[in-house]
Amino acid sequence: MSGDTAYTALCREIPDLPIFLEPWYLDALAPGWKVATVEKGGKTVAAWPYFPKRKGPVSFVTMPVLVRFMGPVFHPEFDHEKQWYKLIPELWVQIKGYLVFRQDAPYSLTNWLPLYWLGFFQYTRYSYTIDLRQGREAIWAHVAGDYRQQKIPKAREAVTVESSDDLEAFIQVHDQTFRHQSLPSPVSRDTISRLDAAAAARGQRRILLARDRQSGQVHAGLYLLINDHSVYMLMAGSDPALRTSGASILLTWEAIEWALTLPGVRTFDFLGSMIEPIERVRRQFGARQVPFFRISYLRWKWLALLFRGKI
Structure with a gap:
């Protein structure tokens, strides 16, 4: 199964997949996007879509315009921290090699420790959401x-x-x-x-x-x-x-x-x-604050001086 096909199949299994990670959305806004995948028992259990670019001799991974989240996602049966520790390194070994890597991870990635062990650093950022299951009256009361x-x-x-x-x-x-x-x-x-x-x-x-x-x-x-x-x-x-x-x-x-x-x-x-x-x-x-991680990786740490404020 090709990476794109495997990723599409996995996306169908993830109930809360952000729209930005759906293949059709990436096709529209991230031409040339790629995906790393891991298979277990004949099915795709993890994937990591990313958007590579090149400027002169520099190859890097960044966020496409209007794509708010990218990062590792997991089949529901494997979407827990014990599996993250195993699967994230398996995904990353397929991607690493770019000079600079930066993504805004989806809300579902609540523990970035496996990325820290791989040499990443992160900034915590915040979004805001409303739980519509409260109903109109409760939401209106919080306005x-x-x-x-x-x-x-x-x-x-x-x-x-x-x-x-x-x-x-x-x-x-x-x-x-x-x-x-x-x-x-x-x-x-x-x-x-x-x-x-x-x-x-x-x-x-x-x-x-x-x-x-x-x-x-x-x-x-x-x-x-x-x-x-x-x-x-x-x-x-x-x-x-x-x-x-x-x-x-x-x-x-x-x-x-x-x-x-x-x-x-x-x-x-x-x-x-x-x-x-x-x-x-x-x-x-009345929106609720939700944290998410801006994850970055530099092949050489001294590059942080060049990319300060840009990653």
Whole structure:
């Protein structure tokens, strides 16, 4: 069985696999991605997808744009620490050799000690999620009072929320967020279009736009991803000139309410952030802080001086 085929078969067995690790997603956003696998008893029990790149003479592994998690995953029968200690080294021996290696591991990897023994180091990062099994009333009760009583009702008076296939409208409002700060968009139009073509064809994305009730102008937009167990808030944007309307806050609440209607979906995942003002908004929705590991490996430790702040 080839690595890609073995990995696809394993993915079908993992009930909470992040959408970012699904083969179709990697095909869309990480051309040339590779995967190491381990088989036991004729079945694939562990895999480690990764995205190799080369810049001049330097070969390295990094995170593709819009792929939020990559790292080792395991068949449910082997997904416990005793097996991690055995399987992670078996996977790593197939990968090592790159000058620099960096990934953001999925939430499921809660113990990085096997990686430490292999020479990795890590930074703990944080995301925010909401457990949708609480139900609407409990989730609403945990939303900050000024959001419930002032900002969301005020936004409803100013804008309407629509589910849309207007990708161009979303890209424009997404890019406005960065232009306002004199920054280039971190995601190219081509990358978003490639993702959207793949996700829309599978029915695994939703675009929400907040339009002005009077002018129809877009105040804010959200780009959501969906799989069997989670809704992911992948991208967001707002018009800086219209930010006081509270449309972004309303869109987020509308996205949570919509996620509550999806059978089997248990988690609303904000996918971060470590940026203080954004983190504050996540907490205002009652989201739970979830740690994950940014794991890095340098073939030679002195490379840390060259890559300080870049890995």
